[in-house]
Amino acid sequence: MKSFLITLLTLYSLSLYTQATIDWSNPSLACPENLFPKGIPCLDLSSVGNVYTDFPSNMAEDEISTWQKKYSKDLKLCRNLEVLKRETEKPGSYKPIQIQLAWMNVNGAKEKDKKLSGIYQAAKNDGVPPHVLLGALNQESLLSNLGLTPDGGNYSCGIAQLNILEWCQSANSLSKEEKAILGWPAIECRNDMISPAMLEPFYNLAIKELGEQPDYLLTYEHFKDIKLENVVADLPSATLEIQKKRFQAITSFLKYCQDNTDLSIRFKGKTLRGLFDKFIPETMKKNEMYTEGKTFNQSCEQNYPSNYYPLHTGWLLAVAIYNAGPNQPKLVEHYYHNKIPSNLNPHGLIEALHWGGKYKIGTTRVYFGENSQTWFKSCIVQRHVARVIQHTTLPGVVVAKSLEEAPCVKDEVPLYRQKSSGVAP
Numbered sequence: 341m342k343s344f345l346i347t348l349l350t351l352y353s354l355s356l357y358t359q360a361t362i363d364w365s366n367p368s369l370a371c372p373e374n375l376f377p378k379g380i381p382c383l384d385l386s387s388v389g390n391v392y393t394d395f396p397s398n399m400a401e402d403e404i405s406t407w408q409k410k411y412s413k414d415l416k417l418c419r420n421l422e423v424l425k426r427e428t429e430k431p432g433s434y435k436p437i438q439i440q441l442a443w444m445n446v447n448g449a450k451e452k453d454k455k456l457s458g459i460y461q462a463a464k465n466d467g468v469p470p471h472v473l474l475g476a477l478n479q480e481s482l483l484s485n486l487g488l489t490p491d492g493g494n495y496s497c498g499i500a501q502l503n504i505l506e507w508c509q510s511a512n513s514l515s516k517e518e519k520a521i522l523g524w525p526a527i528e529c530r531n532d533m534i535s536p537a538m539l540e541p542f543y544n545l546a547i548k549e550l551g552e553q554p555d556y557l558l559t560y561e562h563f564k565d566i567k568l569e570n571v572v573a574d575l576p577s578a579t580l581e582i583q584k585k586r587f588q589a590i591t592s593f594l595k596y597c598q599d600n601t602d603l604s605i606r607f608k609g610k611t612l613r614g615l616f617d618k619f620i621p622e623t624m625k626k627n628e629m630y631t632e633g634k635t636f637n638q639s640c641e642q643n644y645p646s647n648y649y650p651l652h653t654g655w656l657l658a659v660a661i662y663n664a665g666p667n668q669p670k671l672v673e674h675y676y677h678n679k680i681p682s683n684l685n686p687h688g689l690i691e692a693l694h695w696g697g698k699y700k701i702g703t704t705r706v707y708f709g710e711n712s713q714t715w716f717k718s719c720i721v722q723r724h725v726a727r728v729i730q731h732t733t734l735p736g737v738v739v740a741k742s743l744e745e746a747p748c749v750k751d752e753v754p755l756y757r758q759k760s761s762g763v764a765p
Contacts, residue, residue, distance in 0.1 A: 364628060364649050364685050368737045371640035372459060372470050375478075375732060376452040380411060382418035391422045412735040413449075420445040440556055441482070448483030448499075451601055455483060455499070456642075458602045462609030463645040468616075471650040473609060475728035476659045487558030487598050488543055495539035497597035500608035503536040505529055507593050509614065510607035522596055525588040532576070534589050541574035542566055542590060563594045616658040619666050621673075621680055624654035628685075650732075651739070653689050656725050660693060664721035667711050671696040671718070674708035676764050686729060686740055691764075693722035694743040698762030699753055706753075706762060715757060719748035 362368075388394035395404050407415045423442040426433050434442075459477070463470040477483055480501040488497045496503050502510075508529035511522065527534055546562040547555060568587045575586060596603055616625070628649040630636075636644040648655060660668045672689065673680055675696035681688065697706030697718065705712045723742035733739050746754035 362685075362687075362739060364651060365630065365634070366637045367651055367739055368734050369471055369636075369638070369650055369732050369739070370734050371638055372474055373452075373456055373641045375413065375474060376456070376483075377414040377417045377449045378411065379452075380414050382414070382421060383407070385418060385422040386425075391419050391426065409735045416445060417449045436554065440554060443556065444482040444484040444486070447485060448478075448481070450485075454601050455605065458605035460642055460645055461602075462606050465606070466609040466613035467646055467648060468609050468612050469646045469648050469650045469652050469655055470644070471732040472652065472655045472659065472728065473605070473612070475731040476612070476662075477605065477608065478731040479724060479728050485598050485601060485604075486556055488539065488546070488563075488594065489555060489558075490543065493536060493540075495536045495543060497593070498604040499601055500604045500611075502597065502604065502607055502611065504534055504539060504590060504593050505531065505536060506611050507597060507607060508534055508589065510610045511589075511592075513610065523588060523592045525585045525592075527585045527589050533582070534586055538575055538586060538590060541571040542594065545570060559598065560595050563591070566591075612655070612658050612662060615661045615666075616655060619661055619669055620654040620657055621669060623680060623682060624657065624684065627654070627682065628652045651686050651729055653684050653686055656686055656689055656728065659728055660689075660721050660725050663724050664713070664717050667713060668693065668721065670711050671708050671713070674711075674763065678709075686725070690722050690726050690740060690743060693718060693725065695760055695764075696762060699758045699760065701758075704751055704753055706757075708762065714750075715753040716748055716750045719744050723748065 383399075384396060385391055385394075388396060395407075420442040423434055423438060424446065427439055427442075455477075459470050459474050462468060462473055477499055480496075481499050483499060485499050486497065486501065488495055489501075491501070491503075494503050497507075508527065511519065511524045512527075512529060514522070514524065542563060545566050546558055549562040549565075550558055568583065571587070572583050575583060578586070598604075629647050629652075630649070636650050638644075644650075657668060657672065669680075672684075672692040675692040676684075697708040697712065699706050699715065700712075704714050704716065706715050706718055723744065726740050726742040729740040730738075744754075745756050
């Protein structure tokens with residue numbers, strides 16, 4: 341959830357860290373199935389003061405340690421269930437953002453088997469390492485099946501937080517039979533034909549139907565009665581035939597983007613694969629791959645399905661491109677003096693995204709070659725990549741952290757970043 345991420349960032353504090361030597365072929369990651377709750381009964385947290393940190397007073401230290409390590413995902417779920425319970429009992433106990441995060445965490449714990457199956461299948465189909473895909477989904481939506489959200493005009497939807505154009509590109513690759521099931525029309529995936537902005541009139545009508553509830557609770561039920569005549573005046577001018585195709589595509593998207601978890605994860609894998617194939621330098625694609633007979637060395641429930649290292653730098657860069665645009669490889673190349681190192685790893689990627697490009701006085705931008713972007717975008721994307729990694733590590737283990745020394749603020753460039761040369765030493 342790209343714009344929600346910006347709000348979410350303010351709830352955390354990450355500091356500069358020392359990069360330890362890591363075996364990237366076998367980093368300290370949890371098996372994908374252990375990144376979901378195991379489904380054990382919750383602790384009774386009704387008497388604790390701080391629901392986010394405290395444990396019942398009668399718990400022994402070894403029991404607390406077991407919950408923090410072995411049952412960390414269940415503990416997180418239990419704490420968020422307690423937040424929702426307390427808010428129900430005493431409305432106003434928590435801030436809206438805390439309630440939303442609790443809802444997302446609780447929803448994200450549902451359908452574990454379906455989500456795991458979808459992630460592994462996407463990994464098999466498109467080669468994306470399951471940890472990268474799982475981390476990206478977690479960072480986008482906390483694995484929750486969000487409804488349509490404005491997302492800064494992007495109008496993203498579902499566990500994968502795809503917009504209509506991204507959905508269109510994957511839907512067009514389906515078989516004739518699959519398209520028929522979805523009611524997907526023959527439509528070109530171009531901004532002048534179908535674009536995220538065209539979701540705005542649909543969203544505005546659905547919000548009225550939703551009433552005073554927050555927009556993350558939108559479901560297809562709030563859209564289902566919308567007809568073409570209700571929105572056609574707010575769509576770009578076109579023939580009636582094109583308007584009908586647009587309406588058919590948008591209503592299909594709205595019907596399936598939230599509730600069809602399998603399809604949403606599948607399309608996310610396809611989207612990342614397309615970015616990987618189109619934008620990732622060939623040298624990065626070929627690095628960090630297992631040689632014959634080797635694989636991720638963890639005893640997980642399913643065999644590791646990808647030939648790429650679980651935190652493959654090229655795939656992480658594809659995630660960065662998805663969130664910050666296709667200039668991210670150019671930023672990385674610029675930082676490393678126009679040549680990506682053959683031994684570039686995730687630490688080096690985060691470093692390049694953070695430090696790449698020189699600040700220009702009087703602006704809020706960093707410049708790299710003929711390109712530039714806001715420092716805010718650089719700050720957010722390096723943090724995004726770091727958190728994709730953090731979402732997949734073993735409890736208590738730090739594999740990577742973001743590097744900002746001051747919060748990511750839209751219209752400010754902190755002094756330490758202003759002084760950077762924008763290239764590697």
